[in-house]
Amino acid sequence: xxERETVITAQGLxxxxxxxxxxxxxxxxxxxxxxxxxxxxxxxxxxxGKTTLLTILGGLLHPDxxxxxxxxxxxxxxxxxxxxxxxxxxxxxxxxxxxxxESLTVSENVELSLNIAGVPGRRATDKxxxxxxxxxxxxxxxxxxxxxxxxxxxxxxxxxxxxxDPPLVLADEPTANLDSAHGYEVMMLLRNVARSGDRAxxxxxxxxxxxxxxxxxxxxxxxxxxxxxxxxxxxxxxMSVEAARAVSLEWDGKTYHFCANGCRRDFEANPExxxxxxxxxKASTRPAVExxxx
Amino acid sequence: MTVPVARRNLLSEKGRFAIxxxxxxxxxxxxxxxxxxxxxxxxxxxxFEKLPGEIWVTQTGTSDPFHSTSxxxxxDIGLAASAEGVEVAVPVLSRQMNIPIGDGEESVRFMAxxxxxxxQLSPEIAAAYxxxxxxxxxxETLSRKTGLEEGDRLVVRGVDLRVxxxxxxxxxxxxxxxxxxYSDAERIFGVGDIVNYAMLIVSPGSSVDEVAAAxxxxxxxxxVYTSTAFAEAVRKELDEVFLPVISILVIIGFVVGAAVVGLxxxxxxxxxxxxxxxxxxxxxxxxxxxxxVLTQSAILTAAGFIVGLAAxxxxxxxxxxxxPEFVTDFRALDMxxxxxxxxxxxxxxxxxxxxxxxxxxxxxxxxx
Numbered sequence: 197x198x199e200r201e202t203v204i205t206a207q208g209l210x211x212x213x214x215x216x217x218x219x220x221x222x223x224x225x226x227x228x229x230x231x232x233x234x235x236x237x238x239x240x241x242x243x244x245g246k247t248t249l250l251t252i253l254g255g256l257l258h259p260d261x262x263x264x265x266x267x268x269x270x271x272x273x274x275x276x277x278x279x280x281x282x283x284x285x286x287x288x289x290x291x292x293x294x295x296x297x298e299s300l301t302v303s304e305n306v307e308l309s310l311n312i313a314g315v316p317g318r319r320a321t322d323k324x325x326x327x328x329x330x331x332x333x334x335x336x337x338x339x340x341x342x343x344x345x346x347x348x349x350x351x352x353x354x355x356x357x358x359x360x361d362p363p364l365v366l367a368d369e370p371t372a373n374l375d376s377a378h379g380y381e382v383m384m385l386l387r388n389v390a391r392s393g394d395r396a397x398x399x400x401x402x403x404x405x406x407x408x409x410x411x412x413x414x415x416x417x418x419x420x421x422x423x424x425x426x427x428x429x430x431x432x433x434x435m436s437v438e439a440a441r442a443v444s445l446e447w448d449g450k451t452y453h454f455c456a457n458g459c460r461r462d463f464e465a466n467p468e469x470x471x472x473x474x475x476x477x478k479a480s481t482r483p484a485v486e487x488x489x490x
Numbered sequence: 491m492t493v494p495v496a497r498r499n500l501l502s503e504k505g506r507f508a509i510x511x512x513x514x515x516x517x518x519x520x521x522x523x524x525x526x527x528x529x530x531x532x533x534x535x536x537x538f539e540k541l542p543g544e545i546w547v548t549q550t551g552t553s554d555p556f557h558s559t560s561x562x563x564x565x566d567i568g569l570a571a572s573a574e575g576v577e578v579a580v581p582v583l584s585r586q587m588n589i590p591i592g593d594g595e596e597s598v599r600f601m602a603x604x605x606x607x608x609x610q611l612s613p614e615i616a617a618a619y620x621x622x623x624x625x626x627x628x629x630e631t632l633s634r635k636t637g638l639e640e641g642d643r644l645v646v647r648g649v650d651l652r653v654x655x656x657x658x659x660x661x662x663x664x665x666x667x668x669x670x671x672y673s674d675a676e677r678i679f680g681v682g683d684i685v686n687y688a689m690l691i692v693s694p695g696s697s698v699d700e701v702a703a704a705x706x707x708x709x710x711x712x713x714v715y716t717s718t719a720f721a722e723a724v725r726k727e728l729d730e731v732f733l734p735v736i737s738i739l740v741i742i743g744f745v746v747g748a749a750v751v752g753l754x755x756x757x758x759x760x761x762x763x764x765x766x767x768x769x770x771x772x773x774x775x776x777x778x779x780x781x782x783v784l785t786q787s788a789i790l791t792a793a794g795f796i797v798g799l800a801a802x803x804x805x806x807x808x809x810x811x812x813x814p815e816f817v818t819d820f821r822a823l824d825m826x827x828x829x830x831x832x833x834x835x836x837x838x839x840x841x842x843x844x845x846x847x848x849x850x851x852x853x854x855x856x857x858x
Contacts, residue, residue, distance in 0.1 A: 256853040284773025299502035
C-alpha cells in the first residue's frame with residue numbers, strides 16, 4: 197500500500213458572520229484531514245458553510261477559532277503577507293465560474309500564475325505550454341478565453357491551479373457551469389490531479405457525479421459535518437438528501453427520496469424519464485433507490 | 491518578460507483606450523502649446539542679447555525699451571564712450587511707429603545702429619542688424635502678417651526702403667522689429683542730435699559689470715543695463731502679465747491629464763476587480779498588482795504624451811500659418827519637463843486604483 201502524507205489538517209474550525217441575534221455560524225467545529233493523492237468531496241445544501249470552509253482551508257479567510265495546517269505550517273497564525281506567499285506555492289484554486297483573466301490568452305492565463313510565483317519569461321511560457329498540452333489544450337494556446345467552451349475554460353482553470361505544482365488543490369463547484377459531458381471530463385481530470393499529481397484535492401460541489409471519483413464524501417449542514425449514513429440521491433435534481441428530511445414516494449415497489457415536493461411531482465409525472473436517465477451516461481450509473489445510500 | 495497584463499487590460503477596451511489617450515494628449519497639448527507660446531514670445535528680448543554690445547545705456551527712468559521712452563544727447567554718448575573699458579559706443583535709434591503697407595498700416599519697431607566703419611561684425615550679425623542704406627531687414631512674423639517679401643519696396647516718410655532680408659528674430663506679439671540703416675532712420679525720425687540708446691562694446695579683458703558701473707558713475711542722467719538685464723527688462727512685463735495666466739493653464743492641463751489617466755485606470759481596475767481578486771487569491775503580492783496599475787497609467791501617459799507632443803507641434807505650425815503672432819518655441823528642456831509632469835500625473839493617477847486594489851478581498855473569488 198502506498199504511504200500517503202497528510203497535506204491539510206483542520207482542527208475545530210469555527211467561523212461566524214454577523215452579530216447578536218443575526219449571527220450565523222457558517223462553520224461550526226469542523227475537523228478534517230486530507231492526504232496526498234486523495235480527493236475529498238464536500239457536499240451539502242446551499243448555505244451549509246461549504247464555501248466558507250473551502251475559503252478558510254485556502255487561507256483566504258481567518259477562522260474565529262481552530263487551526264489549519266498545510267503540510268507543517270499553521271496557516272491560521274500567518275500574517276496576510278505570509279499567507280499570500282503560502283497560497284502562491286502551496287494552493288491551487290479552481291472556481292465555478294472559472295475566474296480566468298479574459299484579456300489574456302489561454303497560455304498567458306497559465307503563464308501569469310507562474311509569473312506570480314516568480315517564474316519569468318520563456319521558462320513560464322514553456323511550462324504553461326507543457327501543462328496545457330497535457331490537458332488537451334495544445335491547439336488552443338493562443339486563443340482568447342472568450343473563444344473557449346465551458347469545458348475548455350475549466351481545463352485552463354485546472355492548468356492554472358496545478359502549474360506551480362501545489363500540494364493542495366481546492367475546487368469550488370467545478371462542474372456546476374458545465375454540461376454532463378464536460379462535467380465528466382473535469383471530474384476525471386480532478387481525479388487525475390489528485391492521483392497522478394500526488395496532491396490533496398478538496399472539491400465543494402452539489403454534483404453527485406463527482407462522488408464517483410471522490411475517495412471520501414463529507415456532508416455539511418449548518419456548518420457541521422453530518423453523519424452521512426442516511427443520505428439518498430434525489431432522482432430528479434440529483435441532490436443528496438437526508439432520509440429524515442426528504443419527501444418520499446413508493447413506486448414500483450421501491451422507495452424514492454426527494455429534496456422537495458416539486459421534484460416528487462416531476463417524478464410522478466414521468467418516473468421512467470428519471471429512472472432511465474440513471475442508466476444512461478457514465479457519470480450516472482447508480483440507482484436512485486433506497487439501496488443507494490451515500 | 492512577464493505576461494503584459496497592463497497592456498492587455500487597456501487594449502481589451504480599445505475605444506476607451508483611444509479616448510483616454512486623447513484626453514491625456516489634450517492635456518499635454520495644452521501644456522506644451524502654452525509653454526511654447528510663452529517661450530516664443532519671450533524671444534522678444536533676445537535681440538538685445540544677440541547684438542554685439544554688452545551694455546545698453548538709456549535715459550534715467552527708462553524701464554525697458556518697449557514701455558518707456560529714452561532720449562540721450564550726444565553728450566551722454568560721449569560720456570559713456572569715455573568711461574574706462576568701453577571700446578565703442580554705438581548710438582541707437584529705436585521707435586515704434588505705424589507704416590503704410592498695402593491699404594492699411596502696421597505698427598512696427600524701427601531700430602538702427604550707428605556702427606562705426608572699422609567695427610568687425612560677423613556676417614550673420616551684419617546681415618541681420620546692419621542693413622545697407624535703402625535696405626531693411628524684417629521679421630518673419632511681419633512678413634507673414636503683411637505679405638512683405640524679400641525685394642519688396644516701401645516708402646516710409648519719404649524714404650524708399652527695400653526688404654533685403656526676412657529673419658526669424660523677434661517674438662513680440664504686438665509689433666515686430668524692422669532694422670534699417672542709421673542714416674535712413676535719421677531721415678525717418680527727423681530727430682537731429684537726439685538718439686534713444688547707446689550700445690556699448692566692452693574692451694577685451696574688461697569686466698562688463700565694472701564697465702557698467704563706471705558708465706553709470708560718470709553720468710546721473712543715464713541708466714545702465716547689461717544686455718542680459720536689458721532683455722530681462724523686456725521680458726519682465728511679459729512675465730508679469732502672462733506667467734500667472736500660463737501657470738493656471740498649465741495647472742488645468744495637469745489636472746485634466748491626471749484626471750483622465752486616473753479615471754481610466756480606476757475604471758479598468760474596478761471592472762477587473764474580480765480578476766485582481768483572483769490574482770490576490772493565487773498569491774500575487776501587493777507589489778505585483780501595483781506594478782500592473784502603474785504600468786497601465788504609464789502606458790496611457792506615454793501614449794498620450796507622444797500623441798500630444800506631435801499634435802502640439804503640428805497645431806503650432808498650423809496656427810502660425812493662420813495667426814502670424816502665434817510664435818512658438820518648443821524646447822527640449824520644456825518637453826522633458828512636461829514628460830516629467832506627465833510621469834508625476836501617472837503616479838498620482840495610480841493612487842486611487844491602488845487604494846481600490848488594497849480593498850479587494852481575495853475571498854470574493856468564491857462568491858458567485
